[in-house]
Amino acid sequence: MKNLLLAATAALAIPAMAQAHFLLEYTTDTMIDAPGDVPVKLIFWHPFENGHVMDLELPEEFYMIHNGEKTDLKGTLEPVEFTGGENSGAAFKGSVPVKRSGDYVLATVPVPYYEASEDIYIQQITKAFLNRNELPTDWMNSVGLPTEIIPLNKPYNVIAGGTFTGLVVANGEPVAGAEIEIEYMAAEPDMDSAASSAPTVSPMAGGSVVAVSDADGYFTFGVPKAGYWGFAALGSGPATEHEGKELSQDAVIWIRAWNME
Numbered sequence: 001m002k003n004l005l006l007a008a009t010a011a012l013a014i015p016a017m018a019q020a021h022f023l024l025e026y027t028t029d030t031m032i033d034a035p036g037d038v039p040v041k042l043i044f045w046h047p048f049e050n051g052h053v054m055d056l057e058l059p060e061e062f063y064m065i066h067n068g069e070k071t072d073l074k075g076t077l078e079p080v081e082f083t084g085g086e087n088s089g090a091a092f093k094g095s096v097p098v099k100r101s102g103d104y105v106l107a108t109v110p111v112p113y114y115e116a117s118e119d120i121y122i123q124q125i126t127k128a129f130l131n132r133n134e135l136p137t138d139w140m141n142s143v144g145l146p147t148e149i150i151p152l153n154k155p156y157n158v159i160a161g162g163t164f165t166g167l168v169v170a171n172g173e174p175v176a177g178a179e180i181e182i183e184y185m186a187a188e189p190d191m192d193s194a195a196s197s198a199p200t201v202s203p204m205a206g207g208s209v210v211a212v213s214d215a216d217g218y219f220t221f222g223v224p225k226a227g228y229w230g231f232a233a234l235g236s237g238p239a240t241e242h243e244g245k246e247l248s249q250d251a252v253i254w255i256r257a258w259n260m261e
């Protein structure tokens with residue numbers, strides 16, 4: 001009971017963290033028609049509520065996997081400002097060279113972010129997916145990150161109204177009982193300006209939407225709406241401490257759902 005009261009007090013004191021924060025690897029589309037450099041924005045934000053933007057440092061790693069081959073994309077990153085509904089923060093704009101047909105899995109390993117209100121570090125290791133010409137090559141494979149969510153549905157053309165299943169792993173082993181926050185990208189970044197677009201829906205009453213992975217590390221979510229959906233397995237990673245403080249090493253995945261037409 002005492003812990004519950006303390007938790008409630010802490011939650012009241014930190015409204016900026018009341019809803020889920022997500023590292024975005026945002027592209028305007030997931031299916032790429034013409035070969036070329038696809039712009040991507042890395043933003044640490046609360047996109048469901050168009051809320052607080054957190055300053056993002058240059059990530060430790062930013063790369064793509066295509067046909068099993070890793071290509072470092074860190075050199076494409078340029079610092080940009082991003083303005084959400086509440087404030088502006090430091091973000092990055094990069095580019096993904098999409099040429100041959102197949103999947104392009106984007107992976108970001110950010111520098112741990114210090115969240116003063118909770119006195120912890122947060123490191124959201126994030127994956128997103130592009131595809132060209134419908135040829136599936138890489139989406140179902142592990143990228144070999146310290147912790148990640150491996151999709152069991154093709155993540156760039158999920159049906160709105162269907163389901164998405166993911167497997168939470170850490171060091172390649174399933175993580176049972178992981179708490180997974182689920183976020184709808186209600187507001188999307190505008191690729192040409194520093195701003196976000198207006199949010200299309202509001203966050204759910206009752207706080208974050210949450211699933212828990214089962215005994216084998218799997219979770220399934222019924223995807224109710226077209227658009228980008230993010231899943232963050234909180235503290236699923238093997239590292240639990242950074243510079244003497246608690247570290248929440250999270251696995252984040254972004255999927256894109258589409259309406260049947």
Ligand SMILES: [Cu+2]
Pocket residue numbers: 016017018019020021046
């Ligand atoms: Cu937050």
